[in-house]
Amino acid sequence: MNTIYALSTAPGRAGVAVIRISGEGAREAVTALTGEAPGRPREAKLRRFRDPESGAPLDLGLLLFFEAPASFTGEDVAELHIHGGRAVVAAMLRALGHMHFLRAAAPGEFTRRAFEHGKLDLTAVEGLADLIDAETEAQRVQALRQMEGALGKLYECWRARLVKALAYAEAEIDFPDEEVPGDLLAKLGPEIHALASEIAAHLDDGRKGERLRDGVEVAIVGPPNAGKSSLLNRLAGREAAIVSEEAGTTRDVLEVRLDIAGVPVTLADTAGLREAANAIEREGVRRALARAEAADLRLVLVAPGAGGDFSLAREGDIRVVNKLDLDAEVPKGAIGISALTGQGLDALEAALREKIGAAYEAQEHPLITRARHREGLSDCAASLARAGEALEAGRDAELVAEALRLAARALGRITGRVDVEDLLDVIFRDFCIGK
Missing domain, CATH: 3.40.50.300 (P-loop containing nucleotide triphosphate hydrolases)
Structure with missing residues (x-):
């Protein structure tokens, strides 16, 4: 059962409640509840929802359908906007629970699917979690910037520059006798120094973002x-x-x-x-x-x-x-x-x-907000330092390339590009169900 559902608004009495369904069975679930296909994506439609087993009316509400991949999760997503009374919500969830192809979502599972389908990187995921938990205006602004990709774009820019530098070092190793620009390693020094300086300045922020x-x-x-x-x-x-x-x-x-x-x-x-x-x-x-x-x-x-x-x-x-x-x-x-x-x-x-x-006023550049970001950046800076030392000492290109590879991998761990499987449960476990 790869199609999930959950109440995405806070439980309790409210004017409106929103239930989300995500996965390949979202269309079938909508048809079972309304007796008709979802219709054109992204158009709000007034629908009467009925229990698929008994045909008894459940509620009159709005249906929104988002077709993959243009949705939050990257899958087909249906949103049921119903009245927020406890009995209405309970009846709707009960009807969904009786559909054999659906299952209740785990905490953070919608956001995890968004990450797995490339809709968000890990820093944006963490920004979303911070936005939900934000208590003050400054926290809201910082979290929104991170969710919209300010940190992720910065780190991916650095990573792209590292990958380019690594390609130069690899060319020196793999094609020593071919017609490639001479002395490629010598050209890496200024770029390694520039990257190291930028990352050091980013780390030297007084931990403002974390505070x-x-x-x-x-x-x-x-x-x-x-x-x-x-x-x-x-x-x-x-x-x-x-x-x-x-x-x-x-x-x-x-x-x-x-x-x-x-x-x-x-x-x-x-x-x-x-x-x-x-x-x-x-x-x-x-x-x-x-x-x-x-x-x-x-x-x-x-x-x-x-x-x-x-x-x-x-x-x-x-x-x-x-x-x-x-x-x-x-x-x-x-x-x-x-x-x-x-x-x-x-x-x-x-x-x-x-x-x-x-x-704690707004900064021109995004701030580090978590210890794991700082750890990854510190690892990257250490690897860059080793690459610079190897260059200055005239050591083999293999040593320079390995140091650059480790530096790029450290940045990739922050955004979720590499070696993150062990981090995922930790990052998503604190999300509320339905998000």
Whole structure:
């Protein structure tokens, strides 16, 4: 059974639900449900759907048919746009399940078929997954660029240049006595150097793409009773943390998820940094220090009467003085706020937007978004370095060619051109059913 079906919209009550069918049996399924052929492709048609076994009406809805290869999967695809009530969807899926030539799709199987039929490369597949999961505007923009092929085109361009360079090296090996342009290997040096430089610049991106995809970590650090939990609540717009005058109330790291400048941000409230009074508080301080060290950005918060100063601050931190309502003194370079009244919060939020927005603003070139991309590019760069060293040392053309072959293969693994079978299950398993 090579024809699959699935609900492609979210389960639950809705105005409209879409069920997809993909494969060589899509036409037969449509005929069985409607009593007539699909008709002209890409034209929406109003159809009454009936149970093929009993003839009982199921629903009145729209039918769209996409003829292979001009479809998302590259196969014949039918889309049934029906009413989104639970009973309607269940009845339609039950009718499809009774057709012996159909089977329910596995998670991500529609997208996997699109990859297998050359509709998407692996980077575009991952971009589609990121687009579905995008929580913020910046994530949406990055995912859409990747899904539309920005990364794949860049990597395939590099791969094509590598294949051309490899052809030169192979010509030197295979036709040493034939009439081919002389000294082919010498012509490879500038191209290998140029490719290595471009890939090195691409790798030296501060992991912005991965951080944007996964989210930015912002930690609030400072002494006890400085108002860290109150500030977390203010920025979150809700009572996420317990606030108390008693020092050491926060024992563990508390987190809230925010959207700042279109970037997903995990804001963490940490335990007050002081000499701990007991084992539990010591663990809280240890975790606070670890979180502060790992954070992408830190808000260092102090307040009069709470002790402490900005000695913990490092370059790039946002320095904040709380309790302006008590006439706290604000040194130059710091932002004064009152977590109690909200005074100064606009200035702090603007500083956060500026820092985060500047760090993750749109780039001219697409960014690396996954560890496997970085690993493949690093392997490619290492192979290019070996090819360059072999050229400079005047070694045999076979060594140069092998290094270039490995470099091209490393790029091919990223887009799915070679050696990817072991990656496919990992990449597609996190897709929702129906996609």
